[in-house]
Amino acid sequence: SAVISQKPSRDICQRGTSLTIQCQVDSQVTMMFWYRQQPGQSLTLIATANQGSEATYESGFVIDKFPISRPNLTFSTLTVSNMSPEDSSIYLCSGSGQGADTQYFGPGTRLTVL
Amino acid sequence: AQSVTQLDSHVSVSEGTPVLLRCNYSSSYSPSLFWYVQHPNKGLQLLLKYTSAATLVKGINGFEAEFKKSETSFHLTKPSAHMSDAAEYFCVVSVDRGSTLGRLYFGRGTQLTVWP
Numbered sequence: 001s002a003v004i005s006q007k008p009s010r011d012i013c014q015r016g017t018s019l020t021i022q023c024q025v026d027s028q029v030t031m032m033f034w035y036r037q038q039p040g041q042s043l044t045l046i047a048t049a050n051q052g053s054e055a056t057y058e059s060g061f062v063i064d065k066f067p068i069s070r071p072n073l074t075f076s077t078l079t080v081s082n083m084s085p086e087d088s089s090i091y092l093c094s095g096s097g098q099g100a101d102t103q104y105f106g107p108g109t110r111l112t113v114l
Numbered sequence: 115a116q117s118v119t120q121l122d123s124h125v126s127v128s129e130g131t132p133v134l135l136r137c138n139y140s141s142s143y144s145p146s147l148f149w150y151v152q153h154p155n156k157g158l159q160l161l162l163k164y165t166s167a168a169t170l171v172k173g174i175n176g177f178e179a180e181f182k183k184s185e186t187s188f189h190l191t192k193p194s195a196h197m198s199d200a201a202e203y204f205c206v207v208s209v210d211r212g213s214t215l216g217r218l219y220f221g222r223g224t225q226l227t228v229w230p
Contacts, residue, residue: 042220042222042223048217102160103218105159107156
C-alpha cells in the first residue's frame with residue numbers, strides 16, 4: 001500500500017485568493033487523482049494528474065480554476081484559483097500503483113473560503 | 115454507465131448488534147467494488163474490495179461484504195458493532211477492473227452511529 005500525505009491539512013482563505021495543495025506519496029504510483037468533497041457530500045473526481053503532461057479534467061472542472069502539476073511519480077499539486085465560498089470543501093488526493101486496482105487516499109485538505 | 119446507490123444515508127445501531135450497510139451498483143462492465151471508511155477529520159481508509167475472486171470478501175475490523183451479481187448488490191456487514199465503528203462509509207465502483215487506469219465512482223455515503 002501507499003502512504004499519502006497532504007499539505008496543508010486545513011486553511012482559511014479570503015475570497016479571490018488562490019491556494020496550492022501539495023500531495024506526496026511514499027512510493028512511486030502510476031496514477032494520481034484529485035477529488036473534492038463538499039460539505040455533507042460524497043467525493044467527486046476533479047482530475048487525473050498525469051506525469052509530465054496536462055491533467056485530464058472531469059466534466060465541470062477546468063484547468064484555469066484548478067491547475068494541477070505532477071513533476072514526478074511521487075508528487076502533485078492542486079491549486080484552487082480565485083476562490084469563492086463555494087470552493088469550501090475537503091480536497092483529497094489519491095494514488096494507485098502499476099497493476100494495482102486500489103486507490104489509496106491522503107488525509108485531505110479542509111479549505112474554508114470566507 | 116456506472117453508478118452506486120447507497121440505500122441509507124444514516125444507520126444507527128446499538129453496540130454489540132449487527133451492522134448492515136446497503137449498496138447497489140450499476141455497471142456496464144464487470145466491476146471492482148470497494149468499501150471505504152472515513153472517520154471524522156480523517157482520510158479515507160480502504161475496508162475491503164471485490165475484484166472477481168471470492169464473492170464473500172473479508173476486510174479489516176471484522177467487516178465483510180458479499181458480491182451478488184444477480185442482485186447487483188455489495189452490502190457491508192459486521193456481526194457486532196463497536197463504538198469505534200461510528201464513521202461515514204462509502205461504497206465505490208471502479209470501471210476498469212485490475213487496471214491502474216480505473217476511475218472510482220462514489221456512493222453518497224452512509225453515516226453509521228453506534229449507541230452504547
